[in-house]
Amino acid sequence: MKKAKLKKGDSPTSSGKQPAEKPPSNESEADGDIRAATDLTVILSAIQTMSNSMNDRFNSLEATLSQLQTTLSETTSRIADLEGAKAEHEARISDLEASCQEILAVNKALCAKLDDLEGRSRRAKIKIVGLPENVEAGRPTEFVEQLIPKLLGTENFLERIKVDRAHRTGPLPSRGGRPRIMIARIHHYPVKETILRLDRGNMPL
Structure with missing residues (x-):
């Protein structure tokens, strides 16, 4: 019986038989499990850290929102108080x-009345000039x-003749100076008109 010869390029397994697979190593599997567990721990730790950070930020x-709400409530209360005070002030x-x-x-009425009274008071007054000083002896009205x-x-x-009051005007003159004018208010206006009509420039009025 002739032995089969191997052609160039053929492998010893070309007869159709596959080489036997080596069984997995127990150490390699353990290493993979450890790495997977480590990666999961890292991921879980990262997730927990992120969750804690988000919780802190939410807190x-x-x-901040609670403080803003308190401030808003206080502002609203103050605005209500101000509106009430504004209405009261208005x-x-x-x-x-x-x-x-x-x-x-x-x-206005009092000013008009005062003007009228002043006018009436002036209308009832007469001026007497040339009277020597102190001739009235301290009783000018009489x-x-x-x-x-x-x-x-x-x-x-x-x-x-009823005279309401009489007095001299101006400062006391020096000795030999011109005597002061005497002003008298006649109680009845018609009497004052009679005095001026009778005067006609013949007396110092």
Whole structure:
């Protein structure tokens, strides 16, 4: 029987038989399990770290939101107080404006009345010039009441001339200086008109 010859390029296994596989090593499997366990631990640790970080950030955010909520509540309360105070102040301002209008009206009426009284007071006054100083002896009102009938004639005045008040104006003159003017207010305006009509420039009025 002839032996089979191997052709060039043929392998000893070309007869169809596969070489037997070597059985896995127990050490290699253990190493792989350790590496897998280590990788899982690292992943779980990373996930836990990330979770803790996110929890911390959420806690910080919640604290900030809580503080903002408190601030917002306080601000809202203050705004409500300010709005209430504003309404109260507006009401008081309206009352004050109304009072000011009333005061202005009263003041205007009083000013008009004062002007009228001042005008009437001036209308009832006469000026007497040239009277020596101290001739009235400290009683100017009584002096003028007696002086006018003497100057203009007692027959022209059937009743006593009523003088409300009389006084001199200006500072006391020096010795030999011009005497001060005497101003007298006649109580009845028609009497004052009679005095001026009778005067006609003949007496120092």
